[in-house]
Amino acid sequence: MSLRRALVDVRPLRTSADFRRLWISTSASMFGQQVAVVAVLAQAWALTGSSFAVGAVGLAQAVGMVVCGLVGGTLADAVDRRRLVLWTTVGQTVAAASLAAQAFAELRSFVLLLVLVGVQGALAGLGAPARRTLAVNLLPSGQLGAGLALSSLSFQVALLVGPALGGVVTAAWDPAGAYALDAAFLLVAACGLGGLPSIRPEGGDRPGLRSIAAGLRFVVVNPVLGGSFLTDVLATVVAMPVALFPAIAAQRFDGDPRLIGWFLSAIAVGGLLAGLASGVFARARRLGAVQLAGSLGWGVALTGFGLAEPLWVALGCLAVAGACDVMAVVSRGATTQLATPDSYRGRVSSVEFVLGAAGPDVGNFRAGSVAGMTSAPFAAVSGGLLCVVGLCVLTLTDRPLRTFERP
Missing domain, CATH: 1.20.1250.20 (MFS general substrate transporter like domains)
Structure with missing residues (x-):
């Protein structure tokens, strides 16, 4: 295999404007999430001084993501997937802005922090299954692996850079600055989704148990x-x-x-x-x-x-x-x-x-x-x-x- 073929395949970004929008949206969402992780941990510790409480924040987010992930799967097979991902991303943006507002106002409520993080996690879980189905509808099968590899690459970059950036922003402007940056990234993610075509499932079941x-x-x-x-x-x-x-x-x-x-x-x-x-x-x-x-x-x-x-x-x-x-x-x-x-x-x-x-x-x-x-x-x-x-x-x-x- 030649060196050119061994390197990351960028054909999906070059040939599909719709996939380009989806990739920008997904990358921005992942960067925002990694930036906010540091702010959530720092604020939870500052409010409680308890490692148990810090762990409880992660648990609240995980439970919301898992439960709503199953619900999001059945919704993704019944409604316009692009619209579902768009509105859940808008909801996450509002939740991130609310986190910034409570930190800026110095409300010092651990319960409020727990609720807002849980809501943001639930919305992420609700939209995640539909988001995962978008690439296969936007790319030919021969480019799907390359498209997923590009998304994986942006995730790895976010994993390396996001927490470091979140730490710098949190140290300079307190958690409110990191939450505001998360909201800005999510707003970019929502704008990217707005340009995608309607993607409806073919013959899906009615949502429910x-x-x-x-x-x-x-x-x-x-x-x-x-x-x-x-x-x-x-x-x-x-x-x-x-x-x-x-x-x-x-x-x-x-x-x-x-x-x-x-x-x-x-x-x-x-x-x-x-x-x-x-x-x-x-x-x-x-x-x-x-x-x-x-x-x-x-x-x-x-x-x-x-x-x-x-x-x-x-x-x-x-x-x-x-x-x-x-x-x-x-x-x-x-x-x-x-x-x-x-x-x-x-x-x-x-x-x-x-x-x-x-x-x-x-x-x-x-x-x-x-x-x-x-x-x-x-x-x-x-x-x-x-x-x-x-x-x-x-x-x-x-x-x-x-x-x-x-x-």
Whole structure:
């Protein structure tokens, strides 16, 4: 493969004005979210001085995102998806502006902060499944992987730059400045959506509990979708290592707290490099095989991280894990959209969103629990090995996923 084809494929941005608008909208929304994370943590700590309270803010946001994510899936299969994403983004903008107003007015109400963050998370969850279905309606199937890789690349950049920018703004202008910047990013996201065409589902069900149940049944009986989501569960619930970073830094690398940030940055750097070289896998035809290979690489790299003694080896393993994660996420996203009839895409995307939102938290809880009973290195190694074994079994038994190709 030539160097040009190996680099990130920008054809979707070049050839589709509508996808360009969607990419700008999604990127702005992600940047705003990462900027606001620092402000929320700082304000919650300033108001309460309690780590439990800070954790409660994250829980309120996560619960809203998961519950409304399922509701958003059934709505996405019944109404104009572009309009649903637009109005939920407008709602998030109002919530961010309200967060800025309460911080600027120095109301000092933790309950109000909790409510506004929960509302913003719920609106994000409500619109997320519909947003995930837009790219497949705007791009030819041969460019869908490239489009998702571009979105993944902007997410990795937001993950690296957003919190740092949020910290600088919060230090200079207090949380109100960061919330205002989040609102400005969300306003840009809403404007980008306004230029998109109407995108209505083809033959979707009426929204409700029966519609949600039908979507879940569709995932369970479809070996390509069920296998794709099982790879995500094995990678996150079984092998997620972030909760182990403080203990491993303390036990193996003299406890320097900066190492926790380095560990997180190593994953993000690996993901960013994979995004820049996404032409290698985004152009691939055998999406199922690419997804399984990426997830296997994630498990092997995390096993290596648990065993690593020199710091540079540990950081290298995490960078490889981050690169493999992007490879798996992009190919899984393309597989999910291409293997699903349009009438089910919203509900199937909601399952993908819920797993993505809840899986890492459950995985970190698992890792912390195992480390508490044994040790952090054992928890990392055992999680990585279980992930690899599970994926090997899935690869051997799920032929439809293993051989799935994009049209």
